[in-house]
Amino acid sequence: MIEEDRNFTAELAVIGTGLAGFAASIFALKRDIKTAQIGNTGAVAYTTGYLDLLGSLSPDYPSSIEDPWQGIEQLKDSHPGHPLCRIPKTDIFTAFEQFTSFLGECGITYTPPEKSNIRVLTPAGTLKPTLCVPSTMKVGSTAFSQKEPCVIIDFKGLKGFSSRQVVANLKDKWPKLSSRRVEFPDMASGEIYPEVMARSLEVPATREKLAKILVEAAEDAKIIGLPAILGMHTPDLVREKMEQLTGLQIFEIPTMPPSVPGIRLREMFEQLLPQKGVILIPQQKVDKLVFIEDGAQLSLSDSFGPITIHSKSVILATGRFLSGGLEASIDGVSEPLLNLPVTQPASRRKWYREKYTDYRGHSVNSAGIEVDSSFRPLDSRGQPYSKNLFAAGVILAHQDWIRGRCGAGVAIATAYKAVEEVEKLLT
Amino acid sequence: MTETTIPIINFKEKAEELLPEGASFEACLTCGLCSSGCPASGIENMDPRKFIRMAMLGMDKELSTSKWVWACTQCKRCQHVCPMSIDVSQLVFLARSNWPQEKKPAGIVRSCQLIQSTDSTSAMGLPPEDFVFVVQDVLEEVRELQPEFKNLQAPMDKKGAHFFVNQNSREPMSEPDEMVPLWKIFDIVGADWTYSSRAWAAENFCMFSGNEEAWREVIQKRVDAVNELGCEVWLNTECGHSYYTMWNGINRFGMEADFKLESLVTYYARWIREGKLPVNSDWNRKNIIFTVQDPCMIVRKAYGESIAEDMRFVTKSLVGEENFIDMQPNRSANYCCGGGGGFLQAGMTEHRRTYGKRKFDQIAATGASYVLTPCHNCHSQMEDIGHHYGGNYGVVHFWTLICLSLGILGENERTYLGPDLLECI
Amino acid sequence: MTQKPKEQRIETEVLIIGAGVTGAGIMRDLALRGVQSLLIDRKDLCAGASGGNHGLLHSGSRYISSDLHSAIECREESTILKHVASQCIEETGGLFVAVEGDDPGFAENFAALCQPAGIACDQISCADAKKLEPLLSDRLFKAYRVPDATIDPFRLALLNVAHAQMLNNSSFRPHTEILLFTVKDGKIESATCRDNRTNTTLTIYAKQYINAGGAWAMNIAQLAGCKDVSLLYSKGTLLVSHDRLTTHVINRLRPPGDGDILVPGGTVSVLGTTSIRVDDLETVKPTVAEIDINVREGAAMIPTLAAARYIRAFSGVRPLLQSAGGSDDREATRGFALLDHSTQNLSNFSTITGGKLTTYRLMAEKTCDLVAERLNNSEPCQTHITPLPDEESCKWTEPGASPKYWYKANDPEDMILCECEMVPQSAIDEIVKDAPGAEKEMTLKAIALRSRAGKGPCQGSFCGIRIASYLYDQGHYHDTTGLIHMRDFFNERFKGTRTVTWGLQAAQMELAEALHCGLLGLDNINDD
Ligand SMILES: Cc1cc2nc3c(=O)[nH]c(=O)nc-3n(C[C@H](O)[C@H](O)[C@H](O)COP(=O)(O)OP(=O)(O)OC[C@H]3O[C@@H](n4cnc5c(N)ncnc54)[C@H](O)[C@@H]3O)c2cc1C
């Protein structure tokens, strides 16, 4: 069978479609850099939608922090190598602003970055500090801080989200919180997934049916909380319509995977970035990356066959173990695409502490690749691997985004920085 | 008479043979993304994650006999959303192959048998001579009734033609006038094309029936027919799975094929861009809204984004940018309509409609009056779920709309137009 | 001021200390003789070696070179158990295989050694062995078949307790730790215990006291002032693979050593074991070095073990009876010791320790013979002839069984909470209601012990959340202690994954941690 070659050229190739990769493409668009992006489903598919900057100063301090900007200052003393310490705070702020306003333009409005963290709800009824919150989730934190009467509603058939659990764990702090269980319209029997509910709430008829049920369940309360199901593609609109139909204020609480917020973000990026001119090859991984004179050549294949991309610069934003940016073997941690050296604990014995939930975190989580001040990955001699290669996101060493509650922060801030450096290179 | 039983497959062992290196069911994180986005979840109390887990837990008997394998359309959406790229459809295919012929859903088996029964490879068993006759008959009628097409051609077995054009049997068999718009389009762009009296049919239910040997045979006949006529391009018309079964089959069975496989949609786009198909949306004065259904068989499972982009370009050119609304999710992330994988032929109506409910919701969410799709299965399924769930949208082929836009849609070629579209003519 | 809790007092005919398989077996044996008992454990059922072993129902062949007596005992006992406890046993058969580098002399002699023990042992060709087990190394040079089998100790213990509870008013109390014995006139008068969940003390009065404390037997005996139990401890570490790799038990055909047995455990395979002398029983846990040795040695028999996905590791302690000499602890006697403590001037205290899972029934029989005699009960032992009855709430520990029940019931409303092992809601309902040791606000750990929940590749990271929320739904949990149960459960599971988190398991772990700590903040909750 006769096949055609598929070749693309770009000024920047972003490897990875996590938060860092998508943020990089957005920042590149802002700077008119012609971008190609490749990546598979990764950690972002599981995310809550909350965009954290810095929520904890572990290992120095067990509980969460109020002011992430002040926190970064403290981090500079304790963890000077932390990626967030290597980027001016004003740039981090701009990065969050640009990122969230892009999302807002695309139908997922976020609260802008502020001076301090917001405390948001989790499906277990605990609280979590974060910087920017989707507008569909925002009312939850204000209702909590003002202790307003509120009903958390869950659905028969939805596993892993129990309104009674949320209430049981918050009732001391929020006495006027109560719980209710209802049936989702036309899904009375068997298991239901948040994704299915969210998609069906994109249909006006479903919204009308659900609104009636919610009004009844709310009784006297004026505010209700739901698992994150308010639409997939147009969450702002779905919430607005639901509020109109019910006369209630409604907010969402993220659920455990498989959950809606991550899918929302991913589908939105996958749709809008190509419309805005990014060459996006979704759901694939780069098999080979070589640097040639003045640029790089990326090889991959999709179900249709091989694809080659030529690009002047590359941002490596391939994440950690979950996404495949790093690999852990019985002998140690490695970076599979370029075999970049990985800073890591001396032996596997040191990877994990004895106690899983030790607030100080596990040292393997701070393993990662090293970069120079321009965010160029370093080779084994400590020299930039290539002048055309940059890195962003949680693949970077010296951060533990899980304990630090800084996943989006590291991803967005470093993407901003890397794109800035790409632009310098290109001009 | 003893009842035949379904033999038991060792899924774990087979999975090791089937999957490419690096991809393994062992890699499953049990995160559930696959099941969450699979319309077959819940049918027969199964879903893709359960299928994988049951395979790993050695529940071979249950999996070998589960009717669910006929409800999974093998659309590969689960693989698309999986961080580990795990492909359940391969196990489903394996399970289907394993069912004794007489236990498989009769409709799919019959369709495959009919395909094998004639040189046409038609799932409706239409023999070559009848096909030739129908084409000739319809052609003469058009030439007679539509004077502006008195020289219309429908070449048959023309050696060395550039395009070898296939045809879904449904048209010659039950709605022959639906072939005419396509001919007119070829006429307008001046395409050098031919039908073949042999292996002209598009559909291939042998793959869905899990009969690999029959699948191979059908593809072989088709490849031979193209090679014999010496055509450069096997042009797949508006039928999703025919492309996939041919393309995938040629690779899978390592066949010699000295031609390209192409989808008509990409040519629509090309001809419009080149000005050869001077369509426009002026006719759509009433701003009738259209959406498109991406057939998984040519988008996610084959071409990927490029053909999805072409489809949108063609649609927007035809109906006006402002009158196009995308279904969500779309392109490679689309949901199967629920007609694929032989589901339409399998006789499991209730399950098929349960599956299709998600597609129905997606169509309803667009608020569009029409769905355009270059796939016969999608077409039939979306019509059916529309009726069943009380939707008020129509489903149209691209060729119909192209001819409508060009003002050349004949009286008999308007079956799928609602009153609103008819008014636009 | 905190109020002093009211002293709790319990009376029973026999107090059994230690709810491993031995204690559970004694409880049932006594009940079958009409004797009522109370079984206690400081943690829970199978919290000791009974929950940390290889699950191999020994044919005896493993011991023919070192301990003929034990070999014969195993042969006899495994035959009995295959009849009376068949629901806990999978007759997998076993292979002994030698690979290049192993001593050919030992390999040659093997069948001859098995003969005097009466163990059926057939040599098969290497080609046939590979046909039976395709994953075996190409460097195989000798293979034998033996009647090894596997046994589920959790179900075994649960069923023993359940049967005893059904027979008379014998009962089981988890998290009840013996603190001291009050001895008077050559008799133990009472046992003072602490309820480790509520931190309250209780006093138990019994006619007879049985110490079935396994490796802890020496400590327990000392509480009664007995100096006649002298134990050394040998720790063994094992790894669990993601899925089942072989159908048979695979033994390395050489004198016992590290990583030389691979035992199928229903849907997984268990590789082990190492043997290391330890002094402290409380800090026993797998180490990276032990894991690496097991993997390396195991891979010599079955090369894919080097690349397999492991989901868990665990350790158990074998009590070594001091009388046994020898340098290798594996060669120490696998026999058991029953002490009547008459030399210690006690007439109502006995200790049973050592032995094997395979011989638990015999150990219980011998102990009960002694205790019955002391109670002037002349009923004979029945456990070798009376089949162990099944009980609904105990069926959930069998690997791969839960999805079968669920699939057959075909009830879409009975949702799967543990997706890896496919444990449905109904299983959780049954366990919190009826399983031995069920109680108010049962912990996730206790539920998991009585089912397969949390045993799959995600190691509880998803199902822990789902089950907790289900228990909140059902009103079983109603305040923040549910969060503590969740956290404790994840911490417990982590002990098992800590040393085997590499490869795919590292991806799984990252996802888990992101959820548990990044989202739910379980690294940041206070206990009070
Ligand atoms: C359960 C969960 C909850 C979370 N909750 C929050 C939250 O509440 N707040 C918050 O701020 N953050 C949260 N995060 C983290 C956040 O989603 C980001 O994933 C994280 O910050 C990492 O971003 P990243 O882009 O660097 O890496 P990833 O998101 O891991 O993305 C890496 C990408 O690289 C791709 N890739 C890898 N190898 C290749 C290759 N060879 N070729 C092409 N592509 C490749 C992967 O497919 C993936 O798309 C959560 C994450 C998880 C898992």
Ligand SMILES: Cc1cc2nc3c(=O)[nH]c(=O)nc-3n(C[C@H](O)[C@H](O)[C@H](O)COP(=O)(O)OP(=O)(O)OC[C@H]3O[C@@H](n4cnc5c(N)ncnc54)[C@H](O)[C@@H]3O)c2cc1C
């Ligand atoms: C690594 C390893 C692998 C093994 N593999 C096999 C095998 O494959 N086949 C086989 O047949 N045998 C095997 N064995 C041996 C077998 O596991 C043991 O012989 C058997 O489980 C012992 O059971 P037990 O009830 O006597 O002791 P245990 O199961 O150890 O029970 C003792 C109980 O006493 C409790 N306890 C301790 N102190 C107190 C106190 N103060 N108050 C109250 N309770 C207390 C503990 O919590 C514990 O639950 C293995 C052993 C190990 C260590």
Ligand code: SF4
């Ligand atoms: S999406 Fe992939 S990893 Fe997740 S459960 Fe499905 S197959 Fe497993």
Ligand code: SF4
């Ligand atoms: S192939 Fe499609 S229908 Fe089948 S399991 Fe995957 S997503 Fe579901």
Ligand code: SF4
């Ligand atoms: S019928 Fe259409 S949507 Fe369904 S599988 Fe086929 S191509 Fe996909």
